[in-house]
Amino acid sequence: MDALSKSFGATQALDQVSFFLEKGEVHALLGENGAGKSTMVKILSGAVKPDSGSMTIEGEAYSPAGPLDGRRRGISMIYQELNLAPHLTVEENIMLGQEIHSRGFLSLKSMKARVREALEIVHHPEISPDIPVRKLSVGAKQLVEIARALMNRAKILVMDEPTSSLSQEDSLRLFEIVRRLKTQGVSVIYISHFLEEVQKVADSFTVLRDGRNVGTGRMEETSLEELIQLMVGQKFTELFPRVEHVPGEVLLSLRNLRGRHMQAEASLDLRRGEILGIAGLIGAGRTEMLRSVFGLDSLEKGCIVISGTETSRPVPRWMIAHGAGMMSEDRQSEGLALARSIADNMTLSDFKPFLRCGLLRTNSQRKAAWDLVEKMKIKARTPTQKVFSLSGGNQQKVALARLLHQKADAFLLDEPTRGIDVISKAQIYEWIGELARQGKSVLFVSSYLPELLGVSDRIAVFHRGQIVAVKDASEWDAQSLMSAATVGRTLDA
Amino acid sequence: MSAAKGRTRIGTLLNVLGPFVGLILVIAIFSLIPEVQDRFLRVGNFKSVATQSVIVALGALGMTLIIISGGIDLSAASNIALSSVIVAYAINAGAGPLGAIFLGILTGGLIGFVNGSLITTLRLVPFIVTLGMMGIGRGVAKWIAGNQKIDAPLTWANELMAKSPTPSWLLVAPGIWIMVVFAVLMAVVLRYTVFGRHVFAIGSNEATARLCGIRTRQTKILIYTVSGLFCGLSGVMEFSRLTVGDPTVAVGLELDIIAAVVIGGGSLSGGEGSIMGTMIGVFIMSFLRNGCTMMGWPNYIQEIIIGIIIVVAVALDQVRHRRDV
Numbered sequence: 001m002d003a004l005s006k007s008f009g010a011t012q013a014l015d016q017v018s019f020f021l022e023k024g025e026v027h028a029l030l031g032e033n034g035a036g037k038s039t040m041v042k043i044l045s046g047a048v049k050p051d052s053g054s055m056t057i058e059g060e061a062y063s064p065a066g067p068l069d070g071r072r073r074g075i076s077m078i079y080q081e082l083n084l085a086p087h088l089t090v091e092e093n094i095m096l097g098q099e100i101h102s103r104g105f106l107s108l109k110s111m112k113a114r115v116r117e118a119l120e121i122v123h124h125p126e127i128s129p130d131i132p133v134r135k136l137s138v139g140a141k142q143l144v145e146i147a148r149a150l151m152n153r154a155k156i157l158v159m160d161e162p163t164s165s166l167s168q169e170d171s172l173r174l175f176e177i178v179r180r181l182k183t184q185g186v187s188v189i190y191i192s193h194f195l196e197e198v199q200k201v202a203d204s205f206t207v208l209r210d211g212r213n214v215g216t217g218r219m220e221e222t223s224l225e226e227l228i229q230l231m232v233g234q235k236f237t238e239l240f241p242r243v244e245h246v247p248g249e250v251l252l253s254l255r256n257l258r259g260r261h262m263q264a265e266a267s268l269d270l271r272r273g274e275i276l277g278i279a280g281l282i283g284a285g286r287t288e289m290l291r292s293v294f295g296l297d298s299l300e301k302g303c304i305v306i307s308g309t310e311t312s313r314p315v316p317r318w319m320i321a322h323g324a325g326m327m328s329e330d331r332q333s334e335g336l337a338l339a340r341s342i343a344d345n346m347t348l349s350d351f352k353p354f355l356r357c358g359l360l361r362t363n364s365q366r367k368a369a370w371d372l373v374e375k376m377k378i379k380a381r382t383p384t385q386k387v388f389s390l391s392g393g394n395q396q397k398v399a400l401a402r403l404l405h406q407k408a409d410a411f412l413l414d415e416p417t418r419g420i421d422v423i424s425k426a427q428i429y430e431w432i433g434e435l436a437r438q439g440k441s442v443l444f445v446s447s448y449l450p451e452l453l454g455v456s457d458r459i460a461v462f463h464r465g466q467i468v469a470v471k472d473a474s475e476w477d478a479q480s481l482m483s484a485a486t487v488g489r490t491l492d493a
Numbered sequence: 494m495s496a497a498k499g500r501t502r503i504g505t506l507l508n509v510l511g512p513f514v515g516l517i518l519v520i521a522i523f524s525l526i527p528e529v530q531d532r533f534l535r536v537g538n539f540k541s542v543a544t545q546s547v548i549v550a551l552g553a554l555g556m557t558l559i560i561i562s563g564g565i566d567l568s569a570a571s572n573i574a575l576s577s578v579i580v581a582y583a584i585n586a587g588a589g590p591l592g593a594i595f596l597g598i599l600t601g602g603l604i605g606f607v608n609g610s611l612i613t614t615l616r617l618v619p620f621i622v623t624l625g626m627m628g629i630g631r632g633v634a635k636w637i638a639g640n641q642k643i644d645a646p647l648t649w650a651n652e653l654m655a656k657s658p659t660p661s662w663l664l665v666a667p668g669i670w671i672m673v674v675f676a677v678l679m680a681v682v683l684r685y686t687v688f689g690r691h692v693f694a695i696g697s698n699e700a701t702a703r704l705c706g707i708r709t710r711q712t713k714i715l716i717y718t719v720s721g722l723f724c725g726l727s728g729v730m731e732f733s734r735l736t737v738g739d740p741t742v743a744v745g746l747e748l749d750i751i752a753a754v755v756i757g758g759g760s761l762s763g764g765e766g767s768i769m770g771t772m773i774g775v776f777i778m779s780f781l782r783n784g785c786t787m788m789g790w791p792n793y794i795q796e797i798i799i800g801i802i803i804v805v806a807v808a809l810d811q812v813r814h815r816r817d818v
Contacts, residue, residue, distance in 0.1 A: 083700070084698065084701060085697035085698040085702065086697055087697040088690075088764075092690060092694070096690075096702070098705070101686070105685055105687075106685050108685070148705075
């Protein structure tokens with residue numbers, strides 16, 4: 001791949017990136033979220049077209065018209081969201097789209113033989129050809145996908161965060177298989193945030209930052225510290241408007257909390273007038289913790305104390321009544337009702353102020369919404385405007401305004417600035433600071449380290465489901481946060 | 494390992510036998526009730542139950558394909574009525590019975606083809622497209638028939654559903670044999686052909702199917718066309734039974750057809766279902782109706798019982814699934 005560029009609207013996702021992959025090597029592709037890794041592999045797979053630049057495979061020019069072209073040239077993607085038909089068996093999934101047949105009738109015997117061959121390479125105790133895929137664990141499913149890629153005569157295998165949801169044992173098994181693939185001449189592009197495992201499995205690496213290739217080299221000639229340095233870079237300090245605030249008494253405590261989807265217990269105290277940042281990789285357990293606190297996932301263990309009241313069975317309605325407000329990381333499908341008006345979205349959590357004899361007084365509802373629109377500086381024409389017609393930043397502000405409307409005390413914010421413009425971001429930072437000044441509490445989950453460091457009073461770090469450290473923001477820096485999130489501990493420089 | 498294997502074998506055994514248990518239960522219950530016992534347990538009665546099942550069964554064979562692929566066809570009953578009207582119309586217009594039957598089946602196939610094409614090209618959900626087609630088909634049938642029944646002269650086409658067939662070595666109505674042959678054929682298609690496997694794949698995860706290079710559009714159009722052809726054949730049987738082309742026949746039958754597939758283990762979210770299950774679903778409903786009639790229970794009781802059976806059958810299916818995930 002040579003000098004590839006791609007921009008989406010005003011954002012330059014990839015800027016003149018060149019990338020070389022040798023036959024039979026495992027090449028790690030590293031970088032923070034949003035650094036351009038997924039754009040790059042999407043271009044490779046044919047799902048996205050580059051604005052400029054060229055690609056060659058084994059000396060031949062390669063310019064795919066779509067994903068099918070990529071597949072034909074031997075490029076297979078193993079995504080995190082698995083691409084399997086859950087009702088079909090392992091064998092049926094592996095052979096899907098490439099069934100052996102004579103005149104439309106399946107040749108079951110020869111297919112069985114082929115599948116057995118493929119399964120010899122990707123071996124797993126759970127996998128047998130006749131078992132429906134939905135009964136397999138995530139790790140086994142991933143191996144089925146790899147087997148299908150092999151059946152497709154893949155030359156280049158792209159693995160996107162393959163171990164993020166695997167057990168230790170399955171991860172080791174996966175590394176073993178990657179090694180075996182190498183000996184068969186298959187090249188692997190390995191995207192992962194877990195640097196220690198990358199060190200074990202990869203031969204070489206490329207680090208992307210802000211859409212640029214900032215470093216390529218052999219794995220054994222580099223250290224973890226160097227990789228982290230490359231990923232973090234010399235970030236210019238953005239303007240984080242600080243609003244003075246003083247932490248007070250504890251408002252919300254989690255005591256040995258373990259929700260249905262959490263991998264470990266979590267204990268945290270959140271004070272009034274405090275902004276507690278939560279760092280960690282995507283999938284490290286941050287969202288799962290917020291969901292458990294707010295009662296979206298049931299608790300298996302532990303309890304929550306909010307404004308002095310204890311519960312081990314939180315439900316959203318109860319949590320709202322006790323002053324908690326949550327903003328989902330997924331505003332498209334969970335956070336907002338996109339097809340409804342701004343007014344409806346803002347006031348959905350509490351219609352009581354607008355009720356008279358059980359009927360909704362829409363005038364007062366609209367007026368309340370409009371007050372919030374002005375307060376939050378949302379760019380909208382009327383309170384009845386549908387939310388989907390707003391920009392991402394303004395949508396996010398609508399979601400936040402709902403928490404104000406319900407007069408929350410404890411704000412659980414999951415990636416509140418994801419995918420929004422810089423100005424909206426700055427407004428949201430200011431708004432979070434203002435909340436703290438008023439004595440409210442904010443739990444602020446973010447994957448963007450500079451904003452965590454700039455906004456939070458304290459920062460807790462998740463690594464593989466566990467809180468590995470909680471320290472004052474002044475004691476953290478970008479590198480120590482990154483290493484805690486990717487390695488699980490801070491490296492001594 | 495072997496214990497796990499044993500368990501899965503018992504599991505598959507349960508999966509295969511599950512619907513059978515329901516059917517056997519229904520037959521057993523009526524066989525044990527003294528008032529109806531001797532009338533119910535006669536060969537003649539079984540024959541007439543089978544004959545009554547033919548029309549729903551043929552429609553359900555196609556519906557099984559559609560439901561496995563994650564779709565639905567609400568126009569099935571209208572399609573049956575339209576096809577039966579076309580057969581009567583053709584015979585009246587002087588066509589031979591064979592030609593008329595052919596035309597009827599073709600009409601069904603055409604409706605199915607249009608359904609499939611609209612679903613794939615307009616990217617509309619099957620529920621909407623076939624809901625529209627339900628009205629269109631019924632309307633066209635009434636239009637062609639001039640809003641009344643079409644009388645047609647008796648031909649051999651009316652023998653298809655006769656309880657005592659003319660060549661007596663057939664033993665049962667030719668329609669029953671046709672139903673059996675097509676049921677076996679479709680079971681083979683679903684299990685042993687590439688097409689069949691792609692039907693399951695589309696219903697299980699359409700995005701994956703497309704990613705694996707399956708031509709999902711063409712496959713879906715084919716699914717709806719095949720299903721339409723079955724509705725056409727079912728319409729021929731309807732004509733044969735009534736000896737007239739009646740545009741108002743089979744109202745609401747699409748729900749019986751869907752119920753049969755669902756009782757037989759078909760999942761409305763796609764990916765699951767079998768011909769064997771569907772046929773058992775058809776017979777469960779037929780035997781229930783038959784038994785209830787013999788008991789002298791009014792129609793509304795039958796409706797209540799069948800309603801309960803549908804919910805219970807699907808609930809049991811869900812429980813079974815939750816257990817093995």
